[in-house]
Amino acid sequence: MERIDSLMKHQAYLQLMDHIAAKERGRRFCRHGLDHSLDVARIAHILNLEGSCGYARDVIYAAALLHDVGRGLLDATEPHHITSAAFARRVLPEAGFDTCETEEIAKAIFAHHEAGSEPGSLADLLFRADKLSRRCFECEMYEECYWPEDRKNHVVSY
Numbered sequence: 001m002e003r004i005d006s007l008m009k010h011q012a013y014l015q016l017m018d019h020i021a022a023k024e025r026g027r028r029f030c031r032h033g034l035d036h037s038l039d040v041a042r043i044a045h046i047l048n049l050e051g052s053c054g055y056a057r058d059v060i061y062a063a064a065l066l067h068d069v070g071r072g073l074l075d076a077t078e079p080h081h082i083t084s085a086a087f088a089r090r091v092l093p094e095a096g097f098d099t100c101e102t103e104e105i106a107k108a109i110f111a112h113h114e115a116g117s118e119p120g121s122l123a124d125l126l127f128r129a130d131k132l133s134r135r136c137f138e139c140e141m142y143e144e145c146y147w148p149e150d151r152k153n154h155v156v157s158y
């Protein structure tokens with residue numbers, strides 16, 4: 001997991017994560033810090049293994065760690081799936097990911113906010129893990145949350 005270690009020490013990544021933490025201080029709905037990213041990474045990797053999808057663990061972790069980082073851009077005018085994908089294209093080569101891996105991860109991040117990706121693709125794993133990671137069953141904001149009832153997690157699946 002050397003490339004993930006390198007990514008997690010990247011100054012631009014750490015700065016965005018700091019911005020997210022500052023923006024979400026006191027937030028009562030779901031947060032988007034490292035806990036969330038790692039939950040998504042681990043669930044996506046379980047889905048990857050269960051489905052024999054064949055993705056390298058660090059490719060999955062890179063997608064999960066970066067999928068929401070665009071939320072930390074203070075002056076962004078575009079939604080975070082776009083800014084996070086653009087950020088991924090910039091930092092992944094610096095962490096040692098090749099052009100092909102970088103493009104696949106960035107595309108998965110771009111697509112993570114909506115269903116409909118090819119089943120078993122990196123985008124599909126990321127989308128499903130993102131949703132499955134949320135602990136709706138114990139959330140104090142359950143009633144106020146905009147998620148439709150059938151998307152909320154009522155039990156622990158992963």
Ligand SMILES: [Fe+2]
Pocket residue numbers: 067068080112113
């Ligand atoms: Fe997101």
Ligand SMILES: [Fe+2]
Pocket residue numbers: 032036040067068130
């Ligand atoms: Fe997320």
